[in-house]
Amino acid sequence: MKSFVIITLALYLSLSLALVHECDHKGDEEIDVYTPEDIHLLSEGTFTPAPIRFTFDDNEIQNLSDQNLKNLLLKSIKTAQLFYEDLIIVKKPHQSDIVITDKQCNYHDFSHYPQQSNSDFHVYIQIYQLSSNTIASAQACQLNEGLDFRPELAVINLNAQYIKSLEDNYYNFQMISKIVIHELFHAIANSPGLYSRYNNIQGYSNNALKFPNILKWVRDHYGCEDLSEFPLESNGGQGSKGSHWPRDFLNNDINTASFLLGNMVWSGINNALILDSGWYDIKDYENKNDPINWGLKRGCDFLITGKCNSQFPEFCTNQDQTDTFIYSGIGTCSSNKKDLDVFATCPYIFLYSNMECQNPSNNNNKYNAQLFQDFNVVFGSTSSAFQSNMQPKNTQDLSKETVLCYPNKCNEEKTKINISFDRYTLTCEQDGQVLYPPKESNFKGSLTCPIIKDFCQKQVQCEDFCSSNGYCIDGKCHCIEGVTGDKCECSENKDLNQPSCKRVQIQNCNIYDEKGNCIKCFSSYKLKDNQCFVLNVFKSKLTFSLLLIVIMLSLIF
Structure with a gap:
């Protein structure tokens, strides 16, 4: 199975690196x-x-x-x-x-x-x-x-x-x-x-x-x-x-x-x-803005054009591929491709389009299918990049340096990170803490927690991007006229608790799309007709084995 993951990574490295x-x-x-x-x-x-x-x-x-x-x-x-x-x-x-x-x-x-x-x-x-x-x-x-x-x-x-x-x-x-x-x-x-x-x-x-x-x-x-x-x-x-x-x-x-x-x-x-x-x-000068951590308290040296000192975590080296500064995904150091951004003198991580954690379209990207379906990687408004090699038990081990995207939320005190992984919640309480999937799950590997305060200060996006009905400032939605709700998800003339405003919960569904349809069930369940059914475990293992055989044969021939 490791061969498949390597192939997947090679594919996404070839995707678009264009300015939006x-x-x-x-x-x-x-x-x-x-x-x-x-x-x-x-x-x-x-x-x-x-x-x-x-x-x-x-x-x-x-x-x-x-x-x-x-x-x-x-x-x-x-x-x-x-x-x-x-x-x-x-x-x-x-x-x-x-x-x-x-x-x-x-x-x-x-x-x-x-x-x-x-x-x-x-x-x-x-x-x-x-x-x-x-x-x-x-x-x-x-x-x-x-x-x-x-x-x-x-x-x-x-x-x-x-x-x-x-x-x-x-x-x-x-x-x-x-x-x-x-x-x-x-x-x-x-x-x-x-x-x-x-x-x-x-x-x-x-x-x-x-x-x-x-x-x-x-x-x-x-x-x-x-x-x-x-x-x-x-x-x-x-x-x-x-x-x-x-x-x-x-x-x-x-x-x-x-x-x-x-x-x-x-x-x-x-x-x-x-x-x-x-x-x-x-209006409200001190609070009507988003926090920005780029260059924060770095001193006068940071502003010397051309110095680009790699001691500053904002800047990367040729070997770096993970956005460890804003935790937004995987990409390449811009110094590897000089034409990536004509506005940058100093090298920074330039994200691959299909490995940006916050873009829910990446759940449907063909290069991400295995990551989304089998590795519990989820792209969406609340997702961030974590150092993790958590994977199904019947696969060969991934490198501990692997980075994957998971939905998460910090507590109000910014002292804990709750990470959604399949049906489970993994909680970071200490910097560098190593978390493992529950023993009863079908997963192995581990996740290494980031520096919690630093991580939480940089998570300012609003859930569901305010449902296309408003703008987001410092993690809070402000809704256009006629719309209300924490996510601007409901018309003002409707009760927020009504089904038209509140997502209908589908039993054993893990991930929903913007229209409220289930797009991924918890592990051990299969999605069919917007419902989650118990998966035939024997058939699942057989499919994985056949897939591995096909990949091995393709590498030989």
């Missing part, structure tokens, strides 16, 4: 440039700060013939809108209509565009069809000259062809929603064309930021009090350099120049930049 999304916005060349003296001409009227109000022109989405694609795009826009409305307070909200004066922006004609009422920020959504991996882009088009030169009009472009090619599931929805949030951030505050219009206009020069809240956040995060500026991304093309956080310094932040497989987070540096604009305040 690369930012490709045009910049701000269409926004007029204002001199510092213009800032003193701002309106001094009386204003009551209020949550930001968005309006969207979604006619191009409404005209799509594909109803599923239409619903997906509309909901992703709605989720991004909720995210910013929950986050941002406008200091000087519009007291009258937005009047469109910029007649051309991002190839769109606004010459016959109506005024927009009850809005602080109007977004036109443009649909295009490209085979590239660019999912979306955005650009600010017009500033409110009579108030504070804050952007008030933007165009966001959505690549319907690429989005349509993605499997329709919770995982991909949260990815698309985060990309829309990323692109709107460029239009709201994060682009070189806007930095010079901030109230503190001296904070941007030579592709680096020196704004006070940015410096406060990065000094505290890295533990580097001597830091005088924070660099922006210097690699990539026009749509990437100069308006994103560097991959080396904030690897999995949502506002780096490309999206990676794994959990991308909204860290506090983004809130700091919004504050530095002077246009906005942040």
Whole structure:
């Protein structure tokens, strides 16, 4: 059986290692440039700060013939809108209509565009069809000259062809929603064309930021009090350099120049930049962000570009294959393939697409079939990578260095990890503790516990990715209008305990899909017609023996 496992590993090493999304916005060349003296001409009227109000022109989405694609795009826009409305307070909200004066922006004609009422920020959504991996882009088009030169009009472009090619599931929805949030951030505050219009206009020069809240956040995060500026991304093309956080310094932040497989987070540096604009305040500034551990308290040495010291666990060597920093899966050290990520100077673990633990689609991946069916490996929103060689008793031993994905949950104190393995729960209570399958189970091998506090601090994903009905911040779902529940799983007009909201339990079922269907039974049970039946043990052993014979013969001939 060991031969089969080796073959499986060889297969997944050959799979895709592509970036999920690369930012490709045009910049701000269409926004007029204002001199510092213009800032003193701002309106001094009386204003009551209020949550930001968005309006969207979604006619191009409404005209799509594909109803599923239409619903997906509309909901992703709605989720991004909720995210910013929950986050941002406008200091000087519009007291009258937005009047469109910029007649051309991002190839769109606004010459016959109506005024927009009850809005602080109007977004036109443009649909295009490209085979590239660019999912979306955005650009600010017009500033409110009579108030504070804050952007008030933007165009966001959505690549319907690429989005349509993605499997329709919770995982991909949260990815698309985060990309829309990323692109709107460029239009709201994060682009070189806007930095010079901030109230503190001296904070941007030579592709680096020196704004006070940015410096406060990065000094505290890295533990580097001597830091005088924070660099922006210097690699990539026009749509990437100069308006994103560097991959080396904030690897999995949502506002780096490309999206990676794994959990991308909204860290506090983004809130700091919004504050530095002077246009906005942040609701609950300290808590409205995800924790990010990349570079945390590493000191000033971590920020020396090119040093890439392997003493920092963020960086890998050529031999490394496991993401032991975020525990998100198995991949390869980016130094092994120089073209994996043009934005990375320092090597890090670049995940294989079919071995990312959180993607439930990997349960159906043909290369993972044996791992999923026989080894109790499970891919899903609550799964992480553990050092484990737990396997069926009738197989040859795997290496103790093997890494496999299991669902898990930390306790509130972050002192224990409860790991789901078949019908059992294995509990890590000490760093490095070795756990074994129960003696009465059909499994052997062991699992080595990670550093528990470190592990639990990095698990910030929401269960079921908020059921494609909201966004996740620091492990908590925030639901769009009309939806409720801890996982945003139920309409507000329904009782959470009703079957339509609560998954119907199928006896002896181990894993369910997003629709509530059983996709895997506990060991010793066989799945048929969405039910779990007792497995014929003799037949099971015979099948395993025949499989081993076939593999051995194939190796000989």
